[in-house]
Amino acid sequence: MYFSSNALARKMERLATESWKKVDLSPSHAYLLMLVIDEPGIQPSALVEHLLLTPSTITRLIEKLEKKKLVVRTTEGKLTNVYPTPKAKKLLPELHECLNHFYQAYSAILGKEESTRMVSNMNKLVDKLTD
Amino acid sequence: MYFSSNALARKMERLATESWKKVDLSPSHAYLLMLVIDEPGIQPSALVEHLLLTPSTITRLIEKLEKKKLVVRTTEGKLTNVYPTPKAKKLLPELHECLNHFYQAYSAILGKEESTRMVSNMNKLVDKLTD
DNA sequence: AAAAAATATTTGTATATACAAATAAAAATA
């Protein structure tokens, strides 16, 4: 189980990295950016929930996107809002293309049905492991 | 799919790390060590196949176990053999205990049947992704 | 036999992520 889940994650990472090469973003950065475009002003805590990553990782991802001028951060009190830049919005169609490319890539290998089932099983498992 | 597989791997990593705390080894180190004990003189290239990791990672894992005096390496020509030390052999029962603890931990959460099915599905998937 | 190609391993460096501690602000309690 240990090695299977790790191996699967690494394979998926590779496939995803390949898919997002065109926009020069890692899959995590790309997903985060899409969430920010979809919901401008979204807070890091919300990103944590969507992406199943830890707060520190989210901070690091945002920092990198900020350097690339794809998002901006405004902090008021203890809360932070993350907004997409025009540059990011312009990139959206390409991001969707990459997402689609990735989906096609793995569902071509697994079949759409099996893919869907697998994802939902994994999610169930993750939920159960999240106490 | 991308986040689900990654999240699952991270949860499993945590569960496994917990299980191997007693012997003060990371799961990867522990599995590698068990393989070496099981097949003294095993070569890095064989470990690569068993553990689904890259050669460089295997080298790094062995290096660490060597520092802990749990394995020794002998190199002749381009081939390297890895052997367990007596210290490692003495550790074997504890390693098995940890392995069992880990198995109990996740199959308690998922059920033995679902666990087995999940693992075999993941392996199938990994195989298909390994071109 | 000399040169080229293939194979096994190691080394330098980079990426993704996490944990724990630090910071800072808001909310709850006394």
Added chain:
DNA sequence: TATTTTTATTTGTATATACAAATATTTTTT
């Protein structure tokens, strides 16, 4: 209102792993 607790985010540092290049050796080809 002052104090404590909780919540949100960031920072310092560590781990697991990979890729690409380097090294060394064996095998194949010429």
